[in-house]
Amino acid sequence: MIDSLKKNKLNINKFFVYLALHLFTVALIASVFLLGPTQNESFPRLRMVIIFFASVLLAKYFIYMFVSPWNDVYIAYKKRKTRMNKTMIRYEPFVSVLVPAWNEEIGIITTVEALLKSTYKKMEIVVINNASTDNTGKNVLALIEKYNKTPAEKRKIEVVYCTENAQGKGHALNTGIKKAKGDILVSIDADCFIDPKAIYNFVQHFRDPKVMAAVGNVKVGNTDTILGTIQYLEFLFSFYFKKCDSLVNTIYIIGGAAGAFRKEVFETIGNYNATNITEDIDLSVRIQAAGMKIVYAADVLVYTEGAVCLDGLMKQRLRWKRGRFETFAEHKDLFFSTNSKHNKLLSWFILPLALFGELQLGLELFFLAFLYVFSFLTHDYSSFISGIIVVSSMFFIQVAFDGKVRHKLRFFLLAPIGWLLFYVSTFVEFNALIKALWGYYRKNEIKWQKWERNGVFTDKVALKNN
Amino acid sequence: MFSQYMRISLVISCQTEPQNAQSVVASYVSQSRPLDEIILVSNSHSAHIASLLKSSPKVSVVLAPKHLHTTDELHMVGLKSVTGDVCIVTDAHNPLAFDFVKRIEARFQSEKKHEQIGFLKNKEMNYLTLCDHTERSIQERIFHSFHTVFPYFYITPSRTFAFRVRDISGIKKLKQKKIVKDLNILTELFQNGSTPVCTLDTVNNAHDTQNLEVYIQGLQEAYAREWRTFRDYFSVPRTIQNVLSFSILYIKNLVFVGILFFLPLVNIRFSFTLLAGYVLLISLCTFFLAVKEKCLDALIVLPGYIFLRYVRAYVFAEQFLKVFVVLKKPSLSRVHYTIVPILGMTFSLVCGFVSVLYVDIFVYKVVFTLLCTVFFSNFAAQGAVYWLNNSYDRLT
Numbered sequence: 001m002i003d004s005l006k007k008n009k010l011n012i013n014k015f016f017v018y019l020a021l022h023l024f025t026v027a028l029i030a031s032v033f034l035l036g037p038t039q040n041e042s043f044p045r046l047r048m049v050i051i052f053f054a055s056v057l058l059a060k061y062f063i064y065m066f067v068s069p070w071n072d073v074y075i076a077y078k079k080r081k082t083r084m085n086k087t088m089i090r091y092e093p094f095v096s097v098l099v100p101a102w103n104e105e106i107g108i109i110t111t112v113e114a115l116l117k118s119t120y121k122k123m124e125i126v127v128i129n130n131a132s133t134d135n136t137g138k139n140v141l142a143l144i145e146k147y148n149k150t151p152a153e154k155r156k157i158e159v160v161y162c163t164e165n166a167q168g169k170g171h172a173l174n175t176g177i178k179k180a181k182g183d184i185l186v187s188i189d190a191d192c193f194i195d196p197k198a199i200y201n202f203v204q205h206f207r208d209p210k211v212m213a214a215v216g217n218v219k220v221g222n223t224d225t226i227l228g229t230i231q232y233l234e235f236l237f238s239f240y241f242k243k244c245d246s247l248v249n250t251i252y253i254i255g256g257a258a259g260a261f262r263k264e265v266f267e268t269i270g271n272y273n274a275t276n277i278t279e280d281i282d283l284s285v286r287i288q289a290a291g292m293k294i295v296y297a298a299d300v301l302v303y304t305e306g307a308v309c310l311d312g313l314m315k316q317r318l319r320w321k322r323g324r325f326e327t328f329a330e331h332k333d334l335f336f337s338t339n340s341k342h343n344k345l346l347s348w349f350i351l352p353l354a355l356f357g358e359l360q361l362g363l364e365l366f367f368l369a370f371l372y373v374f375s376f377l378t379h380d381y382s383s384f385i386s387g388i389i390v391v392s393s394m395f396f397i398q399v400a401f402d403g404k405v406r407h408k409l410r411f412f413l414l415a416p417i418g419w420l421l422f423y424v425s426t427f428v429e430f431n432a433l434i435k436a437l438w439g440y441y442r443k444n445e446i447k448w449q450k451w452e453r454n455g456v457f458t459d460k461v462a463l464k465n466n
Numbered sequence: 467m468f469s470q471y472m473r474i475s476l477v478i479s480c481q482t483e484p485q486n487a488q489s490v491v492a493s494y495v496s497q498s499r500p501l502d503e504i505i506l507v508s509n510s511h512s513a514h515i516a517s518l519l520k521s522s523p524k525v526s527v528v529l530a531p532k533h534l535h536t537t538d539e540l541h542m543v544g545l546k547s548v549t550g551d552v553c554i555v556t557d558a559h560n561p562l563a564f565d566f567v568k569r570i571e572a573r574f575q576s577e578k579k580h581e582q583i584g585f586l587k588n589k590e591m592n593y594l595t596l597c598d599h600t601e602r603s604i605q606e607r608i609f610h611s612f613h614t615v616f617p618y619f620y621i622t623p624s625r626t627f628a629f630r631v632r633d634i635s636g637i638k639k640l641k642q643k644k645i646v647k648d649l650n651i652l653t654e655l656f657q658n659g660s661t662p663v664c665t666l667d668t669v670n671n672a673h674d675t676q677n678l679e680v681y682i683q684g685l686q687e688a689y690a691r692e693w694r695t696f697r698d699y700f701s702v703p704r705t706i707q708n709v710l711s712f713s714i715l716y717i718k719n720l721v722f723v724g725i726l727f728f729l730p731l732v733n734i735r736f737s738f739t740l741l742a743g744y745v746l747l748i749s750l751c752t753f754f755l756a757v758k759e760k761c762l763d764a765l766i767v768l769p770g771y772i773f774l775r776y777v778r779a780y781v782f783a784e785q786f787l788k789v790f791v792v793l794k795k796p797s798l799s800r801v802h803y804t805i806v807p808i809l810g811m812t813f814s815l816v817c818g819f820v821s822v823l824y825v826d827i828f829v830y831k832v833v834f835t836l837l838c839t840v841f842f843s844n845f846a847a848q849g850a851v852y853w854l855n856n857s858y859d860r861l862t
Binding site for chain 1: 827829830833834836837839840841843844846847848850851854855
């Protein structure tokens with residue numbers, strides 16, 4: 001009863017926030033028609049700088065939006081070619097799914113149970129308890145005991161449990177790699193809910209012998225709150241752009257939530273770097289540096305639990321940002337490289353643009369403040385209107401062409417206010433950038449952080465999202 | 467050299483009792499070249515036509531289950547009993563010209579010939595049937611000429627057509643579930659690489675279109691069939707030429723709908739100019755037809771012809787909405803991936819042109835144009851993915 005009351009109150013609050021944001025957007029657009037812009041030539045240089053930064057960013061987004069959908073065409077073309085050549089031979093390599101867990105007593109059972117329901121049966125699940133102080137180990141052992149009591153013919157997937165006392169996700173994953181028997185290793189976070197077809201779909205991408213790693217399509221599952229919705233949309237954007245990166249082989253981040261690798265990758269470039277706080281980014285960059293191919297598997301759906309409070313989100317982004325800087329510093333030879341192994345597009349365009357993006361993020365709040373004041377004084381809202389149109393259209397395209405049409409209607413309604421929602425993530429990212437740079441300068445240590453978990457991934461929630 | 471004797475079978479579908487059953491039966495049994503086999507498939511078990519035909523030799527009457535309604539479903543039942551080399555398919559409302567079978571035989575003597583589409587002619591003329599006949603004659607002559615130049619041109623199934631039995635592989639095993647509902651025999655032939663030929667000398671007579679109501683009903687049925695065929699076989703053609711030819715008829719009609727109904731709302735002067743040009747073209751065609759067929763009545767059909775064009779365009783659009791929107795027979799995802807990309811691409815192109823030509827503020831012009839390009843790219847990619855994923859699966 002109390003829960004339902006709380007939920008209703010949350011929904012009402014959310015409704016009013018969205019309504020206010022819609023009204024603000026409508027008012028801004030209406031003011032263009034009601035108030036004629038006045039000519040103002042002040043601050044010409046500053047305006048030129050802002051236009052330059054905005055143009056680079058817009059050009060990047062437009063190119064990504066234009067090219068991204070053709071990755072689906074390329075994949076469909078490859079599949080069709082295989083079928084037409086009648087070369088559809090069985091491809092069933094043994095897969096090891098690594099699930100590192102540190103104090104994940106709430107989510108780990110759902111994650112392992114979802115993996116056990118996978119349609120691909122030629123696999124093992126390796127759960128690595130990374131020095132948990134809660135009931136993670138106990139819960140997993142109880143689950144394994146219960147699983148082992150089921151009839152042998154139903155027990156096609158083996159579940160392996162091991163412990164790693166050295167704290168850190170990198171250490172846990174390295175232990176898992178040592179235990180793993182599979183030809184393909186999949187890493188899944190312990191707070192994720194995996195689609196039953198995900199492992200099968202992952203494996204299909206490895207039919208191409210050139211593919212050495214694949215990154216799954218991670219979605220935020222808890223979209224009941226505004227913060228969850230913002231994260232959902234953010235993930236949607238970044239994973240949509242991965243399609244373009246996949247087409248030209250410039251993916252340099254394989255998130256820990258859903259990544260798959262051939263075993264040769266670890267034999268060639270070594271295991272995870274346990275000293276790096278974003279071991280996944282480090283590994284991905286090393287794979288790229290070795291000239292291997294990484295693809296984006298849009299059909300591998302993995303639902304993760306997004307941060308439920310702003311503090312948690314800030315900590316997460318700080319870790320990501322700091323890890324990215326550390327990785328870039330470690331692999332600086334990849335920037336503007338002339339090495340024949342390195343992808344020139346990545347080296348000369350994507351990575352420098354990523355740094356340029358950070359620079360722009362650093363200046364963005366100042367630019368925004370200037371634009372607001374300038375627009376309100378001169379009634380020239382063209383930059384805002386353009387921004388609203390561009391962001392709304394991008395929202396629309398990504399929601400509409402994401403492949404799954406159901407459950408999307410409510411996200412269409414958010415398209416007009418997407419530009420305002422993204423201010424929250426801009427603020428979080430800006431905060432993370434400043435702290436990361438300061439921490440990097442002061443050599444402060446950041447640990448694998450833990451935030452509040454609600455354990456939203458009951459089957460019901462996952463089905464709703466599916 | 468003597469040509470080999472060719473056994474010719476006739477499959478007649480009978481859903482409703484024709485008013486002129488006796489003349490229809492007479493046209494079948496008194497052909498100048500007798501038929502070797504006549505198979506009547508009827509779902510109305512007390513059909514008068516069946517009793518009339520039973521008195522003739524070489525006739526077998528197949529009683530189809532009552533739940534089979536469409537012409538094609540009945541044809542499928544009849545085709546399973548066919549033993550001839552060439553099969554003519556028709557329905558009980560169409561009497562054949564007395565030399566129809568003879569001409570078909572002559573045509574099929576050449577190994578290259580595959581299918582013949584019958585040329586329809588109205589038997590009893592009034593003003594409406596004359597208009598209809600003129601329009602049909604012009605269209606079929608244009609198709610004929612066009613087909614000579616572009617043999618891949620897809621011809622929509624007609625009421626009467628003939629084909630070599632061996633061209634449909636496993637004809638006895640054809641199941642209604644496999645080939646969907648209406649008029650799929652020609653589509654099946656089309657898939658097997660045959661190119662149907664429209665011939666003007668194989669005439670069969672039509673008896674309907676006596677009044678406007680019947681005419682509109684007939685149009686509704688025909689266009690509903692065409693849209694269903696389009697919907698169900700959209701992804702079948704393998705080559706780009708086939709895709710183009712398959713869709714050209716539909717696009718042509720949709721463009722016509724646009725010109726007749728929507729263009730006047732946008733630019734009335736331009737639409738009048740177009741209409742005037744069209745009327746001039748029709749006048750020339752009808753004049754040519756009047757001379758060719760020695761039928762001067764054809765010269766008076768012009769106003770009725772234009773009126774019928776409006777009626778046809780209206781019914782075409784109406785059936786499009788009915789089949790694709792109201793009935794929702796295809797799965798939502800199929801509509802999503804077929805119609806939406808086409809409409810989306812068209813809309814993006816139009817918006818792109820509008821923003822390039824009419825938007826004054828530079829920033830907006832750039833943003834709008836780029837966005838239209840992005841939308842176009844996304845819609846095009848969606849369509850391409852759907853086609854790549856489905857065309858091969860549906861063929862196999």
